[in-house]
Amino acid sequence: MLKLVTHRLLHSAILIFGVVSVIFFTNFVLGDPVRVLLPASTPQEAVEAFRAQMGFDRPILVQYLDYISGVLTGDFGLSWWQKADALTIAVRPLTATLELGLVAMLIASVFGITIGIAAAAKPDSWIDRLATSISIVGVSLPLIWFTLMLALVFSVFLGWLPTAGYGTWAHMVLPVVSLAALPLGRTVQITRAAMIDEMAKPYITTARARGLSERRIMFRHALRNALPPIVTEIGWESAVLLTGYTIIVESVFGWPGFGFASYHAILTRDMPVIGAMAFVAAVIVVIINILVDIAYVIINPTIRYE
Amino acid sequence: MNQTVPSAHIHPGRNSVFDRAFFRWLKAYSADWFATAALGLFVVIIVGSVFANAFAPHDPFQQNLLMRLKPPVGFEGGLWRYPFGTDLLGRDILSRVMYGGRWSLGIGFAVVLIGGAVGTIVGLLTGYFGGRIDAAVMRYIDFQTSIPYFLLALTIMAAIGPGVRNLVIVLSIGSWPLFARFARSIMLSLKSQAFIEAARVGGAKEMTIMVRHAFPNILSPLTTLSTLELSRIILSEAGLSYLGMGVQPPNPAWGLMVSEAHDYVATANWAVTIPGLFILLTVLSINICANRLRRSTDPLQRGRA
Amino acid sequence: MGVYADMAQSNETGSMVKEPVLSVRDLEVEYRLGKSTVRAVNGLSFDLNPGQTLAIVGESGSGKSASMLALTRLIPSPPGFVTKGQVMFNGQNLLSLPPKELQKVRGPGIAMIFQDPMTALNPLMKIGRQITEGLEVHFKLSSAQAHKRAVELLKMVGIVDAEERFNDYPIQFSGGMRQRVMIASAIACNPKVLIADEPTTALDVTIQMQVIEVINRLRSETEMGVIWITHDLGVVAGLADKVIVMYAGRAVEIAAVDDLFYRPHHPYAMGLLRSVPSIAGEKRRRLRVIEGLPPDLTRTIEGCPFFSRCDKKMDICASLMPETRRVEISGFVACHWDVVTQHAVANPTYSVEGRQ
Numbered sequence: 004m005l006k007l008v009t010h011r012l013l014h015s016a017i018l019i020f021g022v023v024s025v026i027f028f029t030n031f032v033l034g035d036p037v038r039v040l041l042p043a044s045t046p047q048e049a050v051e052a053f054r055a056q057m058g059f060d061r062p063i064l065v066q067y068l069d070y071i072s073g074v075l076t077g078d079f080g081l082s083w084w085q086k087a088d089a090l091t092i093a094v095r096p097l098t099a100t101l102e103l104g105l106v107a108m109l110i111a112s113v114f115g116i117t118i119g120i121a122a123a124a125k126p127d128s129w130i131d132r133l134a135t136s137i138s139i140v141g142v143s144l145p146l147i148w149f150t151l152m153l154a155l156v157f158s159v160f161l162g163w164l165p166t167a168g169y170g171t172w173a174h175m176v177l178p179v180v181s182l183a184a185l186p187l188g189r190t191v192q193i194t195r196a197a198m199i200d201e202m203a204k205p206y207i208t209t210a211r212a213r214g215l216s217e218r219r220i221m222f223r224h225a226l227r228n229a230l231p232p233i234v235t236e237i238g239w240e241s242a243v244l245l246t247g248y249t250i251i252v253e254s255v256f257g258w259p260g261f262g263f264a265s266y267h268a269i270l271t272r273d274m275p276v277i278g279a280m281a282f283v284a285a286v287i288v289v290i291i292n293i294l295v296d297i298a299y300v301i302i303n304p305t306i307r308y309e
Numbered sequence: 310m311n312q313t314v315p316s317a318h319i320h321p322g323r324n325s326v327f328d329r330a331f332f333r334w335l336k337a338y339s340a341d342w343f344a345t346a347a348l349g350l351f352v353v354i355i356v357g358s359v360f361a362n363a364f365a366p367h368d369p370f371q372q373n374l375l376m377r378l379k380p381p382v383g384f385e386g387g388l389w390r391y392p393f394g395t396d397l398l399g400r401d402i403l404s405r406v407m408y409g410g411r412w413s414l415g416i417g418f419a420v421v422l423i424g425g426a427v428g429t430i431v432g433l434l435t436g437y438f439g440g441r442i443d444a445a446v447m448r449y450i451d452f453q454t455s456i457p458y459f460l461l462a463l464t465i466m467a468a469i470g471p472g473v474r475n476l477v478i479v480l481s482i483g484s485w486p487l488f489a490r491f492a493r494s495i496m497l498s499l500k501s502q503a504f505i506e507a508a509r510v511g512g513a514k515e516m517t518i519m520v521r522h523a524f525p526n527i528l529s530p531l532t533t534l535s536t537l538e539l540s541r542i543i544l545s546e547a548g549l550s551y552l553g554m555g556v557q558p559p560n561p562a563w564g565l566m567v568s569e570a571h572d573y574v575a576t577a578n579w580a581v582t583i584p585g586l587f588i589l590l591t592v593l594s595i596n597i598c599a600n601r602l603r604r605s606t607d608p609l610q611r612g613r614a
Numbered sequence: 615m616g617v618y619a620d621m622a623q624s625n626e627t628g629s630m631v632k633e634p635v636l637s638v639r640d641l642e643v644e645y646r647l648g649k650s651t652v653r654a655v656n657g658l659s660f661d662l663n664p665g666q667t668l669a670i671v672g673e674s675g676s677g678k679s680a681s682m683l684a685l686t687r688l689i690p691s692p693p694g695f696v697t698k699g700q701v702m703f704n705g706q707n708l709l710s711l712p713p714k715e716l717q718k719v720r721g722p723g724i725a726m727i728f729q730d731p732m733t734a735l736n737p738l739m740k741i742g743r744q745i746t747e748g749l750e751v752h753f754k755l756s757s758a759q760a761h762k763r764a765v766e767l768l769k770m771v772g773i774v775d776a777e778e779r780f781n782d783y784p785i786q787f788s789g790g791m792r793q794r795v796m797i798a799s800a801i802a803c804n805p806k807v808l809i810a811d812e813p814t815t816a817l818d819v820t821i822q823m824q825v826i827e828v829i830n831r832l833r834s835e836t837e838m839g840v841i842w843i844t845h846d847l848g849v850v851a852g853l854a855d856k857v858i859v860m861y862a863g864r865a866v867e868i869a870a871v872d873d874l875f876y877r878p879h880h881p882y883a884m885g886l887l888r889s890v891p892s893i894a895g896e897k898r899r900r901l902r903v904i905e906g907l908p909p910d911l912t913r914t915i916e917g918c919p920f921f922s923r924c925d926k927k928m929d930i931c932a933s934l935m936p937e938t939r940r941v942e943i944s945g946f947v948a949c950h951w952d953v954v955t956q957h958a959v960a961n962p963t964y965s966v967e968g969r970q
Contacts, residue, residue, distance in 0.1 A: 017452065018452060018455060018456065021452060022456060022461070025461070026461075026464055029464065029465045029468040029469065030464075030468050033465075033468050033469045034467075034468040034469065034470075135600070139593065139596050139597060139600060140593065142596060143540065143589060143592040143593040143595075143596050144589060145544055145547050145548075145564075145567075145585055145588040145589055145592065146544070146548060147547060147548060147551040147564060147567050147568070147585065148547075148567055148581070148582075148584075148585025148586070148588060148589065149585075151567065151571065151574055151581050151585070152581075152582070152585070154574075155574060155575075155578050155581070155582075159574075159575050159578075239457075242457050243457040243459070246457045246459070246460045247457050247458075247459030247460055248459075250459070250460065250463065250552065251548060251551065251552070254552075255571075265460060266463075266552065269463055269464055269467045270467070270553075272467060272468075277464055280460075281460070281461075281464065284457075284460055285456070288455065288456060288457065292455070
């Protein structure tokens, strides 16, 4: 158990460190920060002077070590454009994104697991076919299009919900629905497959031989055993949602969250903020992984004995 | 007495495995009209894109400011000359969708081909030889696949500059680990199987073993994986192009078309709806085919996803 | 059906006439895999009396397990289907019972112990729960009452520190201990019939004996009928009253245990016995020693399914499935060859399709 925890912590540290390093090198080796910061017409001498002033003329490894030592103390530098601490800029919009993300994942998980179980209860029945259709459409939806269609229908045509903004529950409905569609489809697929797998195992026959009802067998016996892959999937989808889908959805609905902010930072090539954002995203992934691990132990207490 | 003794040891020759995979594939489709329809749709979209220069009614770049924002046929003001309507610059949306398919599908196929080839080769090699390099590669793959790739891809694209070549590179980097992991697992299970041993004892060269046995065995599940990956890549490409980090204007990629029409969606929703619908239909038809393929590989698993 | 009526009336050696607790007639089970159909069980009929131990022997694929799963419709469907037959228990035909009623029979009526204790217990449920669950469902016991009874049961099957181990998970038990838990959970509701599907195969020899002892003791205490599926003739000799020898989905011989061991009538049964070095059995062997392979059950078999491997085969065997006929006091055999006269049966009545 202790070994597992240390292994996980080490893995997490390397993951965060790796992401930050990749972002640093892509920005400083593959791209030239000076070109971003200065207008194209700047005279060559001024460019070189600026380069020296910012320390961009030092060997890349020195710059890297300098950057990393800053990162270790939580100092990602100042935003190039906003003159504020980069980490603060990266962390501030997290609450808005977590509001959306948690509600969307809650909806996707609850409905996804329920529909998946209903489908697995009777494979090849009409419920199963409906569930399979829902899940295939769900995972095939282009987010950019689905989001715009929702806005078009419910805001522009019907006028039921606001097109963009932040603050009330009405503002949340469309972004949440957009974000939930894909994870919902995946959760249905995974739940269905895991439940059908479990229901074919010998211990289910034993449970049937004890005279238990099918409902009891599914919920008291099969579901718990089917949960690990489902939890893995929900964890992964949460990570993808928070660090990926939100970029598109928050941009469309003007939601002042992490996705919106990171897209803005990327567009303006605000290197310190991009670095801090990548760090925050990696930390989100690590936290989700740890939560998934904890869930494994709760689902299967015998992990301790293995 | 009608009695057969099952042959315990059937050596899968190269042709028989190819035949079986193809036969299985064909059978899957003749059995399910829905999957057949999906495959048909996908073929139509591919043909329409590949032969866009022959079938497209207009030049996709040709602007006609007199014909701006014409709605599709069936709506007020719609013209048969522009069945799907026109965009802000008066360009024919049908023609742009057809040419756009070249970008969206082309990038998808290119990435699956590059990522698939690199990943499969790496996976087969590391799986076959094992050792420290295998462990290191797998450790790297574990790390890469534990990070959601979209934000990273967006950042890298912004740093190295948007464009189709860079897009294909970045998406391929995101795609190969899946193939490598998969090919490695197949290789490992093949390695432990008796017929490879038999071939080795028979004096066959190691590379011959890999090509003769591994590749045919890997082909059918690889098709399923590639199909799923293709749909995922098309969605990623649409997302990146939409955010301005992929295909650049005036080229008509579907994601980019949605992005360009985004600003006037309230006045000309068809300019968003139609290219987006084509992304959906393409990905949907691919996913339906993949789902059917997966089910058809094992008759006992009919009920399973 | 005449021969089966005889069978039902037939007196078991040494015991008095009893009403059978379970009575199976002409059971047929198919597995449908894609386009091919495997006829796993083909016209199985037998009776089980209270307190009696019936052994079913045969090699793997002979339809032993499939037939027993089919009795309480536990056979996974698809691919398995019960296509014909009657399973009478407590005045009801289990094969036509609605699911809710059938669930009341499973457990308190007919209980089962499965072959592999490593996979047959729910890995994520405390072993105590796996015993109390049935008690709560069938007897509406409170959880405290069920807990008390479960601890008693665990002690009964030889788990000494039952109270402490109640909250353990299966992974914390050895194979033998898990099989005891299985037995405890199977007998929890005092079943009238206990079906044990090779319960000792996965265990080592000393534990095998203990498990056998536990079940035997319970049988004599509670008068439950026991069906013991096995391919271990040593086990059969040690505890069975009656034996069914199955081959290719058919009961080729049904006999009292002593008759089978001293005067086997079917060439397959003879072959099985020859493969065991000594009936007393210091050393047991598995049965796979008869030359050849069982027939492909996806094809329709004309004639006797044992034909190709039989050392007594005659011309008639290739084309006609032998009718089941009475032998000894209470036995039945399906063979053209008469072990007493050492030649073909005189005036045989043959069924053309090989079954009734």
